[in-house]
Amino acid sequence: MTKAIKLLTALPPPQRERLMALAREVSFPEDTRIFEAGGTADRFWVIRSGAVTLDQQVNELHRITVASLGAGDMLGWSWLFPPYQWDFGAQAFSPVRAYEFEAAAVLRLCDEDPRLGLTLVRNVAEILAHRLEMTRGQLLEQYALHRRGAL
Numbered sequence: 001m002t003k004a005i006k007l008l009t010a011l012p013p014p015q016r017e018r019l020m021a022l023a024r025e026v027s028f029p030e031d032t033r034i035f036e037a038g039g040t041a042d043r044f045w046v047i048r049s050g051a052v053t054l055d056q057q058v059n060e061l062h063r064i065t066v067a068s069l070g071a072g073d074m075l076g077w078s079w080l081f082p083p084y085q086w087d088f089g090a091q092a093f094s095p096v097r098a099y100e101f102e103a104a105a106v107l108r109l110c111d112e113d114p115r116l117g118l119t120l121v122r123n124v125a126e127i128l129a130h131r132l133e134m135t136r137g138q139l140l141e142q143y144a145l146h147r148r149g150a151l
Helices: 013-020 103-112 114-150
Strands: 024-028 033-035 043-049 052-059 062-069 089-092 096-102
Touching: 013 103, 013 114, 043 103, 062 114, 096 103, 103 114
Parallel strands: none
Antiparallel strands: 024 096, 033 089, 043 096, 052 062, 052 089
């Protein structure tokens, strides 16, 4: 299993400083819905402290947790890809402090500095690949548990 990529520490210092110039500090109380699947994805966050769960609505009464994120993790990647809508929902599992980045401003910065843009997209791709690998492992584990119970 690969190690989780932390966006801010993965960027070289000059690029990190340029990105951080766009950051705004925000906080979310415990149990706050940060975004809902299908909503407009126009920002992302890097969690400073606390925990966030990503979830998927299964039916009108039930959500399942698909990932848990903590300090240093990036929350939200849908701002990079059309149709710019959240694929999952997110909720503060505990009080959360984070850096918030407006997608339009970050995309302008990436256009101005293509090296930063490429580095940022590569790091986001690594983060997504890691999360996909983690999800795959969880699904295989659930499948194995289900199969054992069915025997």
